[in-house]
Every structure is written in structure tokens, then in C-alpha cells.
Amino acid sequence: xxxxxxxxxxxxxxxxxVLLSLRDVGKSYGSTQILRRISFDVGxxxxxxxxxxxxxxxxxxxxCITRLEEPSxxxxxxxxxxVNTLNRRDLAHLRSRIGFVFQQFNLIKRLSVLDNVLTxxxxxxxxxxxxxxxxxxxDRQLALGCLDAVGMLEFAYRRVDGLSGGxxxxxxxxxxxxxxxxxxxxxEPIASLDPESAxxxxxxxxxxxxxxxxxxxxxxxxxxxxxxxxxxxxxMQAGRIVVDKPAHDVSAEDTRxxxxxxxxx
Amino acid sequence: MISPWxxxxxxxxxxxRSKIIRNVLLVGCVALFVVFWRESxxxxxxxxxxxxxxxxxxxxxxxPDTRGLPEVLAAAFETLAMATxxxxxxxxxxxPLSLLAARNIxxxxxxxxxxxxxxxxxxxxxxxxxxxxxxxxxxxGPFTGVLAIAFHMTGAIGKMLAxxxxxxxxxxxxxxxxxxxxxLKVLRYALLPDIMPNFIAVAxxxxxxxxxxxxxxxxxxAGGIGQTLKNTIDLLDFPKMVTVLAVILxxxxxxxxxxxxxxRRTLQDRATDTARVPVRVREKETGRV
Numbered sequence: 392x393x394x395x396x397x398x399x400x401x402x403x404x405x406x407x408x409v410l411l412s413l414r415d416v417g418k419s420y421g422s423t424q425i426l427r428r429i430s431f432d433v434g435x436x437x438x439x440x441x442x443x444x445x446x447x448x449x450x451x452x453x454x455c456i457t458r459l460e461e462p463s464x465x466x467x468x469x470x471x472x473x474v475n476t477l478n479r480r481d482l483a484h485l486r487s488r489i490g491f492v493f494q495q496f497n498l499i500k501r502l503s504v505l506d507n508v509l510t511x512x513x514x515x516x517x518x519x520x521x522x523x524x525x526x527x528x529x530d531r532q533l534a535l536g537c538l539d540a541v542g543m544l545e546f547a548y549r550r551v552d553g554l555s556g557g558x559x560x561x562x563x564x565x566x567x568x569x570x571x572x573x574x575x576x577x578x579e580p581i582a583s584l585d586p587e588s589a590x591x592x593x594x595x596x597x598x599x600x601x602x603x604x605x606x607x608x609x610x611x612x613x614x615x616x617x618x619x620x621x622x623x624x625x626x627m628q629a630g631r632i633v634v635d636k637p638a639h640d641v642s643a644e645d646t647r648x649x650x651x652x653x654x655x656x
Numbered sequence: 657m658i659s660p661w662x663x664x665x666x667x668x669x670x671x672x673r674s675k676i677i678r679n680v681l682l683v684g685c686v687a688l689f690v691v692f693w694r695e696s697x698x699x700x701x702x703x704x705x706x707x708x709x710x711x712x713x714x715x716x717x718x719x720p721d722t723r724g725l726p727e728v729l730a731a732a733f734e735t736l737a738m739a740t741x742x743x744x745x746x747x748x749x750x751x752p753l754s755l756l757a758a759r760n761i762x763x764x765x766x767x768x769x770x771x772x773x774x775x776x777x778x779x780x781x782x783x784x785x786x787x788x789x790x791x792x793x794x795x796x797g798p799f800t801g802v803l804a805i806a807f808h809m810t811g812a813i814g815k816m817l818a819x820x821x822x823x824x825x826x827x828x829x830x831x832x833x834x835x836x837x838x839x840l841k842v843l844r845y846a847l848l849p850d851i852m853p854n855f856i857a858v859a860x861x862x863x864x865x866x867x868x869x870x871x872x873x874x875x876x877x878a879g880g881i882g883q884t885l886k887n888t889i890d891l892l893d894f895p896k897m898v899t900v901l902a903v904i905l906x907x908x909x910x911x912x913x914x915x916x917x918x919x920r921r922t923l924q925d926r927a928t929d930t931a932r933v934p935v936r937v938r939e940k941e942t943g944r945v
Contacts, residue, residue, distance in 0.1 A: 487836025497827035501849045514836035521841045
């Protein structure tokens with residue numbers, strides 16, 4: 392099994408070690424404000440869902456955390472490091488410590504499942520190994536373990552373009568696991584999937600958080616999946632956080648406030 | 657009844673702007689053709705007079721002279737050799753240029769425009785022009801042909817490679833970059849597998865193109881079968897000319913077929929072997945209790 396993280400059943404608690412911390416993060420393009428004063432802390436092993444309608448700023452928020460976009464204001468800390476001020480090299484290092492899962496999977500279509508999972512080792516592997524596509528035994532063992540963890544071990548040598556959407560997303564999660572990071576950020580991971588695959592992917596993400604102690608920050612626009620799976624709901628509406636509480640405390644009133652019409656927000 | 661309404665459509669306007677522009681362009685094109693026709697001194701009567709002369713030559717061509725065949729084949733081989741080496745040189749130069757000339761991965765706009773400029777300059781200058789330049793610079797021979805092909809094909813190949821890179825899916829590259837991989841690793845691992853089949857197809861097509869082009873390079877002294885062809889024309893040795901032309905046609909045809917076959921094979925997707933599966937052998941020995 393997957394061995395890098397301590398397996399632990401994690402209950403929600405306030406004393407959890409903080410991994411990611413945002414303070415008053417804002418992002419605007421000209422006069423359009425996409426994000427306004429976003430502040431929250433995410434702890435180790437927490438499964439937090441950022442819930443909100445499309446256009447509420449979820450993707451932009453995630454892109455700011457990985458510095459695909461520069462936040463206009465506020466500060467972001469990850470594992471004690473100030474994300475805002477990293478230079479190019481440190482930024483690459485930061486990114487290697489955060490796994491990312493995309494809506495469109497973003498797998499390399501002509502490569503095998505295993506080769507795709509090994510993408511997660513690119514940052515650490517020496518250039519000659521990447522060039523020859525010959526990864527170390529340790530890396531290959533790790534990648535196989537990650538595939539086993541998402542139930543895709545038997546597909547290791549298949550080409551990814553022959554897989555279903557749900558299978559591809561599981562490979563993408565294995566790729567993120569292979570980075571051996573403490574955090575996985577998943578941007579609308581089930582938006583392109585059928586309901587059954589979506590449920591499966593969400594269950595895997597939940598297990599990643601609870602069994603391996605990896606923090607999972609996942610954006611969704613489906614209320615039902617969010618309430619069923621997440622430890623915590625961060626509700627966004629028009630670039631603001633309108634709800635931030637444990638999933639079992641979220642009321643119908645709260646979800647209404649998340650999905651209130653943009654004009655009224 | 658689907659709708660209870662009667663509808664009135666607006667009348668088509670006779671003098672619509674777009675229509676006026678279209679008609680002006682049309683008239684302009686026709687006028688241009690007339691001017692070009694006159695400039696080209698089109699004269700079908702002249703052609704009619706020439707036909708009997710060509711027919712006379714056709715009679716003189718037969719039977720073809722096959723005594724010189726070994727010499728002709730050796731010249732054809734030289735053409736093939738210089739076309740292949742020239743294309744190889746061009747590929748080596750074109751790959752880095754194409755990376756700079758592809759808008760999606762070019763590191764800087766200035767480098768993009770510089771690379772595009774170099775490629776256009778190279779592509780815009782015909783192989784024959786380069787052959788004339790290099791004949792003057794280093795003299796006759798096949799190496800002159802190699803250089804001429806390399807200089808023209810760098811632009812042709814580079815532009816086609818850049819065009820292959822530009823529509824590549826940015827998703828995998830973004831994923832690899834977000835895992836902290838360096839630019840070089842991203843290109844090697846996330847871009848190359850995606851474009852490799854097209855890369856090979858371009859290389860093969862350009863090789864085929866080079867072989868065709870280089871059959872005439874000998875006419876200006878750049879080696880190969882073109883030289884032999886020119887000699888036979890100069891001496892009005894029609895039987896031997898037929899042999900040369902036949903060898904050229906056969907060689908170009910064969911190269912076309914080989915290149916086409918290889919290209920098809922490259923672009924074909926191989927079926928994966930579903931029988932190969934990794935298996936768990938034993939539990940890991942961990943230090944933990």
C-alpha cells in the first residue's frame with residue numbers, strides 16, 4: 392500500500408496542524424474583482440470542498456495558490472512558506488509539493504497509464520532519466536503503489552486515451568499522489584464525469600485525505616456531493632466566502648446563500 | 657398548426673456593402689488575369705508549331721541507351737545521398753528553431769519573431785538559389801547540393817514543425833509544469849510524445865521533397881543525376897536522356913512509396929497488449945509496528 396503518509400482516521404478538530412493559510416487574498420482584473428478578501432486555514436488531512444456556482448472564483452482561487460495567477464492583494468502561506476514572494480526556482484519546488492487534479496484530467500494521451508503517473512516524479516528525477524523515459528525502480532514502485540491505491544493497477548501498461556473519463560481521473564489522482572505531496576488541489580474533478588464515476592472519484596479523494604493524511608482542497612458546484620463527502624464546506628459566491636463550516640453543520644439556508652443570484656450577492 | 661402567424665421578410669438590399677466589395681474584387685481579379693495573360697505572351701500557334709519537333713525527338717529517343725546505365729545509377733545514388741544528408745542537417749537545425757517559432761511554447765515574443773524571420777528567410781529562398789550561391793563559394797560537387805538542401809529545408813521543416821507544435825494540447829504541459837518540472841522536462845515528457853508521430857511524418861515528407869528537388873540541382877553544378885541530365889541535353893543525346901529521365905522517375909516514385917508507407921505506419925496507433933499486467937508479489941517490510 393501507499394506508505395509515505397501515516398494512516399490515521401482523522402476527526403475534525405480545531406487544533407489540527409495548519410498546512411495552507413490565506414489572508415485577505417484578492418484578485419482583480421482592472422475594475423472587475425474576481426476574489427475579495429479570501430481568508431481561511433486548511434489543516435493536515437482535511438478534506439475541504441470549495442463550493443460555489445461557476446464564475447464564483449473557485450478556479451482563480453486555486454490558480455492563485457499555485458501562482459498560475461498572481462494575487463492582487465493578501466498573503467498565502469503553504470507549509471510555513473510565503474507563496475507570494477517565491478522566485479522561479481522556489482516556485483517550482485512549491486508546485487512539486489502540491490498535487491493538482493484537473494477537470495479535463497490533462498493526461499499525456501499517447502503514453503501509458505504508468506508513464507502518466509510517473510509525470511508526478513518529473514520534478515525529482517534527473518534530466519537524463521526523464522530524457523530516456525527510464526525512471527528508477529523506486530519511482531516505478533511508488534507509481535505502481537499509487538495506481539493500486541486508486542484501483543487502477545491492472546491498467547498500468549494501457550494507453551490512457553483508451554480509458555473512460557472516470558478511469559482517467561483516477562490515473563490523474565495517482566499522478567498527484569506520486570508527487571508525495573502533503574496537499575492535493577482538485578479543480579472541479581468530477582465536472583466532466585457521469586454520476587457513478589463522479590462518486591467513485593470523490594470517494595477516492597476522501598480516502599486520500601482520511602487514510603493518507605493528505606490535505607485535499609477540492610472545488611465543486613454540486614451541493615449533494617459536497618455535503619455527502621467533505622469534512623468542511625467553504626462556500627463561495629461572487630468572489631467572497633459566504634459559508635465556512637463543517638459539512639454536517641451546513642444548513643439549507645447556507646446553501647441558498649451560496650447559490651443566491653449574483654446580483655443579490 | 658404550429659404557428660398562427662403570417663410573416664413578412666425584409667427585402668434584400670441591392671447595394672449591400674459586402675456585395676459591392678465582392679464585385680469590385682471580382683472585376684479586379686479578371687483585369688489582373690488579362691494583364692498577366694498578355695505579359696506571358698500566350699501563343700498557342702507557337703505551341704502547335706513545336707509539337708512536330710518534339711514528336712521527332714520522341715522517335716530519336718528510342719531505343720533508350722542502356723549502356724550508360726551504371727553511370728546513371730551511380731549519379732542517382734549520389735542524388736539520394738546528398739538529399740538525405742541535406743535533410744538530416746536541416747532537421748538538426750530546424751528542431752531548436754521550431755521550438756522558438758511555436759507561439760505556444762516560445763519563451764519570449766522577441767525570440768519567436770526572430771525564429772520565424774530566420775525560417776521565412778530560409779524557406780523563401782529556393783534550393784536552386786542556395787545551390788548557385790554555394791557553387792560560387794565552394795565549387796561543384798555533391799556537398800554543394802547538401803548545403804543548398806540544408807539551407808532551404810531548415811526553413812521548410814522548421815515552419816512545418818512549429819505548425820505541428822502549436823495546436824498541441826496545453827493541458828498535459830500545464831499538469832507537468834504544475835508538478836514542478838523544469839521547462840526542458842515538460843517539453844520532453846509532456847509535449848514530445850504528443851507531436852512525435854507528426855514530427856516523423858514531416859521529416860519523411862520533407863526527405864521525399866528533397867529527393868525530388870535535388871534531381872535538378874546538378875544542372876547548376878551541385879552534383880547528382882541533374883549533372884548527367886544536363887550533359888545529355890547539351891549533347892542532344894536523346895537515347896541516354898530517356899534512360900536518365902526513367903531512372904529519376906523510378907527513384908522519385910520509389911522514395912514516395914517508401915516515405916508514404918513509413919508515414920502511415922508512424923501515424924497508426926498501435927494496439928496495447930492487455931495481457932501484460934503488474935501484480936502484487938508481497939507486502940512491503942516497513943519499520944513501523
